[in-house]
Amino acid sequence: MNNRKISLVILISAIWLTLCSQILLAQEAAPPTGTKFDYHWFDTNRLNVFITLAIVFSAILWFIARAKKGKSLFIRRIAGLDAIEEAVGRATEMGKSVLYIPGIHDMNDIQTVASMIILGNVAKTIARYDIPLIVPIRQPFVVPVAEEAVRQGYLSAGRPDAFMKDNIRFISDEQFAYAAAVNGIMLRERPAANLLLGSFYAESLLLAETGASTGAIQVAGTANIHQLPFFVVACDYTLIGEELFAASAYLSREPKLLGSLKGSDLAKALIVLAIIIGTILETIGVKWFTKLFVVQ
Amino acid sequence: MRKEVPLIITFLAGAFFIADYFIPHTGFSDLAAKINGWAIIVLAASYILGVLNILRINYGRVAKREKDWILKLILVLCMFFMLGAGIFGGITEGTLFDWFFVNTFTPMQATMFALLAFYIASAAFRAFRVRTVQAALLAITAVLVMIGRVPIGETIWKSFPDFTEWIMNVPQLAGKRAILIGAALGAIATGLKVITGLERTYMGQD
Numbered sequence: 001m002n003n004r005k006i007s008l009v010i011l012i013s014a015i016w017l018t019l020c021s022q023i024l025l026a027q028e029a030a031p032p033t034g035t036k037f038d039y040h041w042f043d044t045n046r047l048n049v050f051i052t053l054a055i056v057f058s059a060i061l062w063f064i065a066r067a068k069k070g071k072s073l074f075i076r077r078i079a080g081l082d083a084i085e086e087a088v089g090r091a092t093e094m095g096k097s098v099l100y101i102p103g104i105h106d107m108n109d110i111q112t113v114a115s116m117i118i119l120g121n122v123a124k125t126i127a128r129y130d131i132p133l134i135v136p137i138r139q140p141f142v143v144p145v146a147e148e149a150v151r152q153g154y155l156s157a158g159r160p161d162a163f164m165k166d167n168i169r170f171i172s173d174e175q176f177a178y179a180a181a182v183n184g185i186m187l188r189e190r191p192a193a194n195l196l197l198g199s200f201y202a203e204s205l206l207l208a209e210t211g212a213s214t215g216a217i218q219v220a221g222t223a224n225i226h227q228l229p230f231f232v233v234a235c236d237y238t239l240i241g242e243e244l245f246a247a248s249a250y251l252s253r254e255p256k257l258l259g260s261l262k263g264s265d266l267a268k269a270l271i272v273l274a275i276i277i278g279t280i281l282e283t284i285g286v287k288w289f290t291k292l293f294v295v296q
Numbered sequence: 297m298r299k300e301v302p303l304i305i306t307f308l309a310g311a312f313f314i315a316d317y318f319i320p321h322t323g324f325s326d327l328a329a330k331i332n333g334w335a336i337i338v339l340a341a342s343y344i345l346g347v348l349n350i351l352r353i354n355y356g357r358v359a360k361r362e363k364d365w366i367l368k369l370i371l372v373l374c375m376f377f378m379l380g381a382g383i384f385g386g387i388t389e390g391t392l393f394d395w396f397f398v399n400t401f402t403p404m405q406a407t408m409f410a411l412l413a414f415y416i417a418s419a420a421f422r423a424f425r426v427r428t429v430q431a432a433l434l435a436i437t438a439v440l441v442m443i444g445r446v447p448i449g450e451t452i453w454k455s456f457p458d459f460t461e462w463i464m465n466v467p468q469l470a471g472k473r474a475i476l477i478g479a480a481l482g483a484i485a486t487g488l489k490v491i492t493g494l495e496r497t498y499m500g501q502d
Contacts, residue, residue, distance in 0.1 A: 008300055008301075008304070009300075009304060012301075012304045012305075012308070013304075013308070016308050020312075020324075020327060036322075037322045037323075038320045038321055038322045038325075039321060039322075040319075040320050040321060041319055041321055041324075042318060042319065042320075043318055043319065043320045046317065046318055049317075049318075050318055053314075053484070056481065056484055056485075057484075057488060060484075060485055060488055061488075061492075064494065106339065108335070110483045110486055110487055111483075113486060113490060114482075114486050116497070117486075117495060117497045120497035121497070139342075140342040140343050140344075140345045140346030140349070141338075141339050141342035141345070143342075143345055143346065143349050144345060148499065149497060152497070165352075166352070166353050166356070168349075169349065169353055170345070170346040170349040170350055173343075173346070174401075174405065176404075176405045176408035176409055177401075177404075177405065177408075179408055180404075180408050188364075202409070202412065205412060205415045205416060205419055206408065206411060206412060206415055208419075209415040209418060209419060223479035223482070223483065225472055225475055225476060225479075228475070229423075230419060232423075233419045233420075233422050233423040234419055234422070240475060240478075241475040241476070241478045241479035241482065242475075242478035242479050242481060242482035243482075244479075244482065245479070245482025245483060245485060245486045246482060248486075248495060248497060252497075256494050257489065257494065257495065260485045260488070260489050260494070261485070263485060264481045264482060264484070264485045267481050267484075268477070268478065268481055271477055271481075
């Protein structure tokens with residue numbers, strides 16, 4: 001980081017902290033009448049969450065640091081992500097487009113953020129094959145993010161000229177109007193591959209079944225547990241829960257991103273260990289251990 | 297600067313809202329609520345982007361008389377008609393906007409939702425085709441749960457409903473929670489990568 005960047009970080013942090021402290025001091029000096037003012041700066045009831053989060057964050061950052069040093073990290077094969085390349089290849093052979101559906105939620109949903117990250121990687125692959133990539137979007141705020149992700153993907157592949165802005169389409173913020181329009185795109189434009197990655201709700205089956213009826217190869221992924229069965233039956237490959245979040249690291253193979261996957265795995269191992277210990281202790285009548293995990 | 301400013305804003309906002317979960321201080325919570333309000337305003341303003349996107353995409357196609365251009369023209373006209381009806385006539389009950397909403401949009405939306413029943417039937421048919429051991433297990437479990445949840449199940453075997461509940465509350469719930477824990481950790485890792493600037497693909501900048 002050069003001096004300019006350091007100055008910028010300090011400046012913005014100082015502005016932010018000054019703003020926050022001024023507002024807080026003003027409110028503390030004249031608390032609103034009639035309401036109970038809480039002066040505590042830490043919720044001790046959430047200490048267990050804080051410690052767990054600190055452990056998870058530390059594990060992730062430690063593995064990222066290890067990965068940066070060049071340690072090789074093994075990542076298991078995820079069939080659904082390997083299938084994306086296959087799907088794009090098939091679309092190229094057929095001379096048809098690829099449809100990427102980033103879910104129906106806004107950018108404040110972490111699944112949509114994950115989907116945008118995957119979109120960037122998918123766009124990079126598609127740019128190499130020179131086929132159209134259609135991205136129908138439900139939330140207007142996602143439109144510029146998707147445009148940037150796709151543009152960057154094409155740029156990274158050395159094909160900025162092939163980027164078609166008009167293929168990033170805002171449809172409607174109404175759930176079923178969006179589903180109807182996307183079904184229409186599937187039936188009229190007959191994409192060879194449909195990628196449904198993000199946060200989905202009741203429209204998941206409408207989209208996946210219509211896609212299946214057109215004969216397109218379908219890769220779906222969501223962390224919305226109630227929609228997973230629909231994707232499993234209607235799509236060729238399904239990314240289940242965490243696999244959606246692992247996609248960016250898996251596709252880019254960047255060491256620092258792979259490190260974060262390892263960190264999550266360690267956290268998972270700790271949770272499994274805690275579940276086993278908790279089960280044994282509860283069975284023999286020891287209660288204090290499970291009470292450590294109660295969140296208020 | 298194009299990279300650093302959004303990254304710093306992301307870091308500060310992310311760290312602030314993580315801190316908000318642990319800090320019960322009323323002033324801090326009020327500030328968080330205020331910032332959330334700003335986010336809603338920004339999201340609302342983004343609808344202008346949506347309208348511009350629709351216009352940009354459809355105007356060119358209508359102007360060039362591309363395939364289905366008449367449908368695109370109808371789309372744009374309808375959009376402006378409803379926009380005008382809402383702005384000038386209001387959106388409360390009995391207004392022109394409300395009449396069109398209730399008599400055109402609502403039934404169309406209900407139609408789309410109703411289609412789901414047929415799609416579930418076709419998806420279930422596909423799911424229950426027994427081709428592998430796993431598919432066989434899925435089909436048998438599903439049949440057992442279905443029988444246990446209708447009166448005939450209890451007639452066949454008194455404890456059938458209890459058995460069904462056990463399937464739902466023990467093996468099914470265990471699998472579901474495993475997926476949820478994995479997804480939650482994945483979400484935390486993604487959030488951390490975004491906040492710390494390790495992941496910036498979504499910004500369109502390497």
